[in-house]
Amino acid sequence: MSKIIFITGASRGFGKLWAKALLERGDKVAATARNVNDLNDLTEQYGENILPVELDVNDREACFTAINQAHSYFGQIDVVINNAGFGLFGAIEETTEKQARNQMETNFFGLLWITQAALPIMRAQKSGHIIQVSSFLGLVTLPVLGIYNASKYAVNGLSETLASEVKDFGIKVSLIEPNGFSTDWSGASAFQTEPNEVYAPIKKAFAEGATPDSWGKPVSTTKAVLALIDAENPPLHFLLGKVAYPGVKQVYSERLAEFEAWKEVSAEAHGH
Structure with missing residues (x-):
């Protein structure tokens, strides 16, 4: 039986790949997508089975509008895939306030707004699956990924809590936690801090630590x-790639x- 999927960040990378596979x-x-023209190839091929929606997930009101638009168009939403996000590369000391806030706005708050918008619909349906694209x-x-790490720890904390809050409504929650893959995440979609030379050795070691085999094929x-989308009892944590499991x-x-x-020492600190 076909499903109705809402997916953010579908203009490239995982988002576009998975959207096409679903269609x-x-x-x-x-x-x-921020620019719906990036979805023209899918709309030309799949017609009314795809609803392209222009969306900046940093805009909370727009997130609610997008979810409601999809619900009105298709009549229900079975799965939400929060995929929008980007990587910020650089040492924590190098990171500007704007860079840090932008990272959290997209990776965490954008995901939160879409989640909040979808929940009333899924509660009314008494069913739904919210899939958060986090990271290992x-x-x-x-x-060299401190703020990115922090954004994904925040996503995990939010989503684990969410799972306990909504399970009685028939809503399932999963975290997709990939290791590195050869998408635009570390290339065209990435942002870099202004380098401070004191961190050059750490960055060099980080770069040299990755081998071609470290990066999965999207x-x-x-x-x-x-398989995750179709699972009757999907896992809360779902690692992607062969590097993630041994590392974790x-x-x-x-x-x-x-x-x-x-x-x-910890127990003594309790006091009684």
């Missing part, structure tokens, strides 16, 4: 994402060991 298999898609950097961190994610496992193992080493 190809017969689903109906409301696809948002919402579970672990890498240097097209290979489609089957996994379709190592960090969480080290974290648990550190908690264990300090547990007596």
